[in-house]
Amino acid sequence: MSEPLAMKPKPKFRDSAAVVLIRGEGARLDTFWVLRSDAVSVQPGFRAFIGGKVDAGDADLPMDGVPELAGATSEAQLFERASRACAIRESFEETGVLLGLIGPAPDAATLAALWEDVREERRRFADVVAERGWRFDARALVPAGRWQTPAFAPVRFDTLFFVARVPPGQEPSVVEGELASGEWVKPLDALDRYRHGHETFAAPILWNLIALAEGEHALAERLAMGPQRSATPFKRIELQWGVVLHPMRTKPLPPATHTNAFLIGESEMMLLDPGSDDPGELAQLFTAIDALAAEGRKLALVVLTHHHSDHTAGAKACRERYGARVVGHRLLGERMALDLAVKDGDWLPLVPGIGDWNMQVLHTPGHTQDSISLWHPRTRTLFCGDLIPGGPGSVIIDPPDGDMGAYLGSLARVAALAPRTIFPAHGSPQGAAVKRIHKMIAHRKEREALVLAALDANARPAAALLEQSYPDTPRELWAYAERSLLAHLLLLERDGRAVRSGDAWSTSPR
Ligand SMILES: [Zn+2]
Known part of the structure; x- marks a missing residue:
């Protein structure tokens, strides 16, 4: 009974997708990475690639180019299809880059206006897609590995990574919100910053950067090997x-x-x-x-x-x-x-x-x-x-x-x-x-205010104050909550705001 008192049930894996956006080639190959803002609950302040959780609507994005996904029925195919769609949507939402559009893209000003609408949540990406009659070529995204958050994390993601080249004439940018910033970086520079302790990021980012730094030959295959490489000779x-x-x-x-x-x-x-x-x-x-x-x-x-x-x-x-x-x-x-x-x-x-x-x-x-x-x-x-x-x-x-x-x-x-x-x-x-x-x-x-509000002039045992002072805590955790409640009462007693007689507690008469 000494460990963090977690009040929420353990979640299952959350399906998600990430995009390793690249431009240039050879020694001039860049990748686009972002800095997650202080405000997000998962990995605040960490570097990441663009991406996010799969939405229910992602499955319906009109997509061609990968025939076996068109009539997807197996769980794995459905996951891959939804992840590709998620990657296209997240790229647009987070950076304004529209990947894999079939046919001519709207002019830059129109695209920027559509991005702002979606970013500001005035319209859903799916609605814009339907209205403009957009279809996407799934081959714009090359599968680049599947990563699952290790078991130590309270929130775990099952993430398909894709590598994608930024379309000609488009330039990613980030508006501060869930993301603090975004920039193009050379993989070797990113790794150098990491080794000097200037950057923090999860294993998929590290192994993607390593694969990118090794060059473009068989890049997708090497990116896909990341989970295996990171686990050899131990899960690092x-x-x-x-x-x-x-x-x-x-x-x-x-x-x-x-x-x-x-x-x-x-x-x-x-x-x-x-x-x-x-x-x-x-x-x-x-x-x-x-x-x-x-x-x-x-x-x-x-x-x-x-x-x-x-x-x-x-x-x-x-x-x-x-x-x-x-x-x-x-x-x-x-x-x-x-x-x-x-x-x-x-x-x-x-x-x-x-x-x-x-x-x-x-x-x-x-x-x-x-x-x-x-x-x-x-x-x-x-x-x-x-x-x-x-x-x-x-x-x-x-x-x-x-x-x-x-x-x-x-x-x-x-x-x-x-x-x-x-x-x-x-x-x-x-x-x-x-x-x-x-x-x-x-x-x-x-919590202290709740404990104080639960106290009155009648001396009562701490257990009698639980319901009022820990209303958000499931009953099966009350035994633990009672210990923390006692800790609050002892602090209130020390401050002269609660009085103890035996095992019973009441407000201070003063
Ligand atoms: Zn401990």
Whole structure:
């Protein structure tokens, strides 16, 4: 009962499509990528290619050119057909580029006006298509691999990628909204920016860029190989260069099923939060560590963010196998053997690679007293353990180890650092995180107001306040919610706004 309290059911895969838009050739080959805005819930602040979720209407887009899709009946064919249509629609909605139109395109001014209508949601793309009698040639999109979001993420996508050449006379542009910006980039420049820690993106972007950087020969085939290449010799999730996310199956609260272990560094590595001692899970972790060691990344430290077993269970095995030193807060040292006990402000240096890997320890209590986060100033990256969840829901604060006042203080402190990227122990990494942290603080304040409103002059046990103070929480999670409720009550008591007598709570008579 120590893990993020997720309040929403686990979603299935969401069908989606992405377009690797290209122009030029040879050394002058460019690809168009976008920066996702702070406002989106999935991968805010990350680089991406254009694309999005398949709409119900996509299946009806008039499309020629791929006969086997015309009379599609199998699930796979229907998915491919809808994905191609989705790719055409998303390209137009997000960048104004109309792919695969059969026959003459409208003049630039007309096309721009139609784009604005669709972008501003005055008209649906499908309605514009019907009105203009447009048909599309599906061959404008060349299949370039199918990617599925790994299991650690609370929102998972099943995405067909396509490569497409920008039609002559058209130029993509991005109007700020869900996307912050878009630009043409040379694949090698994009990879260079990534390796210097300036860009964050998911595995499909990385492997598409690598394939593009290798040139145009058999490009679609090599793009399609991306998922396989990214999984050999282990499933490599490296959203920032030098930060490998290795999800381990653990036993946190539903719907979370994994703890994200991180292998951080370019020459020397630290392993953060190996949360399982299951032999199968450890074997996969060792495969990852050994593969990275073969590249010259040697495991030096095992760092534990706090004492909960889904963060620490694998530490002993890693210490034994690799001789790595186990590091944690000095309060963690009162619960288990550490080779190095650290405190707030200490630095954990690793041998540098392209850049430095000096990580600063921040004592960030609240979820537990011994909770630490790691701060990497060069890339403005925060490894936050269970301080911030990587998805919907909120972290359980379980007194007396959990402390709401300390928790809110820790959130405010890390927000003030203005991290660019957050790597949480559960769920998905997040870019553009400051806004989200402020939202989390506001959410706790709202909850506090509900708790305060539930209190009256009659002393009642905390459980009697649940219905009114956690109306949005499913009943099966009330046992967890009650712990966080107690944490709020204890903070209100400390502030003189609630009174406790035995196990019962009432408003302060003052
Ligand atoms: Zn925890």
